[in-house]
Amino acid sequence: MTIHPNKAPAALVHGGQLNQMAELYQIPTEQWLDLSTGISPTSYPIPEIPQDIWQQLPQPSKSLFNAARRYYGTKNISATSGSQAIIARLPHLFKHYVQKNITHIDVWLPQVGYKEHEKSWRDAGFNIKQYQQLPSGEELTQHAIVVVINPNNPTGKLQQQPTLTALLKKIAALSGWLVVDEAFMDVIQPSQSIINLTDNKHLFVLRSVGKFFGLAGIRIGFLSANQYWLEKLKAMSSPWEVNGPAQFITEQALNNQQWQSRQQQTLITLSTQLEELLTATFLKPLSKDAEIKISISGCGLFKTLIHPQATELFQSFCRQGLYVRLCDEKNALRFGVPKQDQFAKLIKLLAQHRHS
Ligand SMILES: Cc1ncc(COP(=O)(O)O)c(C=O)c1O
Structure with a gap:
């Protein structure tokens, strides 16, 4: 058997595997508090979907495009079956249209971060480099x-x-690509999105509908890039990739500004509450020495606790029926934002870990 030490494992482990956890820990799924993803716990309400949308093959939708153009603030926008689909496709786009021989092309990836990006470029044969600070x-x-x-x-x-x-300016001068994954950007105020710059042929911006809108199950996302690239990607894709019901729901979600601002407020309130709870449980009051090793960061959709006993805590949480994400480096736990009515349970579950 040939072993490829440079290859990432075939499948990566993410949050959202509740069935597997229930079996492993012999706790029925309905008894768990599942905070293992960064998907909003409050979702855009699913409207009634006309029968013909279920019955017909999905077609490119002008009204969805207009809604996306308004929401994202760019005409360079195209719906995909989740931003994950684009992560998987970009290396092939590069190989097809920029350069075939890619073994010496550096792809810089964050050392800590959603690992599907790395897997995708690594599997395609690119030269992987990791950064802590941007190169x-x-x-x-x-x-x-x-x-x-x-x-x-x-x-x-x-x-x-x-x-x-x-950074884009430097990369463009080298005929390279800047790929910005803004899956969690919708909760950042004021936005730091650079989606308005995608006339630049060296920039690709990915947006997710799964996180902020809480609609990960319908598998739709967006890519913003120069029209040249959007057309090439369209040519590479198979027909009917984005299903009709997903298009219908997303158009309404992107147009509903009232819901979006309520959602912003809800997520800010819930994530602040989560951060306060984690701080009170793991951080305060601690000696200065211990405090250096423990920290909390994140955004409006999740909070991440860096902790020297992350693995032990994860296992102990699982035995209690609390499912969070043990980060790949095994030094941190990511907590998705709970619903308001889940806080009492979380407080109870965390009580025994106070200052552990
Ligand atoms: C940073 C990041 N980007 C992209 C994705 C893919 O999301 P989706 O395909 O649902 O848009 C994820 C999923 O967890 C993610 O964490």
């Missing part, structure tokens, strides 16, 4: 590709617009 101009070589998850999942680190604009 400097001197580090970038011809055709360099830089992936930024903004804000980062799970660290919550947010790059500001001017930083990314300056």
Whole structure:
């Protein structure tokens, strides 16, 4: 058997595997408090869907495009079956239309971050480089590709617009690509999105409908890029990739500004409450020495606790029926935002871990 040490494992582990956890810990699914994803616990309410939308093949929808253009503030926008579909496709787009021989092309990825990006470029044979701080101009070589998850999942680190604009300029001069994954951007105020710059042929911006709108199950997302790339991607995709009901629901969600501002407020309130609870449980009052090792970061859709006993805490939570995400580095736990009526249960479950 040939072993490829440079290859990522075939499938990555994410949150949202409640059935598996229920079996592993022998606790029925309905008894768990599942905070294992960064998907909003309050979702856009599903409207009644006309029968013909179920019955017909999905068609490109002008009204969805108009809604997306307004919501995202750019005409360079195209619906995809989740932003994940684009993550999987970008390396192939590059190989097809930029350069075939890619073994020497550097792809810079955040050391900590949603690992599907790395898997996708690595599996396609690119040269993977990891960064803690964004690479400097001197580090970038011809055709360099830089992936930024903004804000980062799970660290919550947010790059500001001017930083990314300056980076884009350097990358464009090298005929490279800047890929910005803004899956969690909808909750950031004021927005640091750079989606308005996608006339630039060296920039790709990914947006998710799953997180802020709480609609991960319908599998729809958006890509913003220069029209040249949107057309190439369309040519690479198979017909009917985005189903009709998803298009119908998303159009309404993107047009409903009243719901969006209520959702913003709800998520800010809930995530602040979560952060306060985690701070009271794990951080305060602690000696200065212990405090250095423990920290809380995140955004309006999740909070991440860096903790030296992350693995032990994760296992102990699971035995209690509390499912959070043990981060890939095993040094942190990401808590999705609970619904208001789930806080009492969470407070009770965390009580025994106070200052552990
Ligand atoms: C940072 C990030 N980007 C993209 C995705 C993919 O989301 P979706 O395909 O639902 O848009 C995820 C999913 O967890 C994510 O965490």
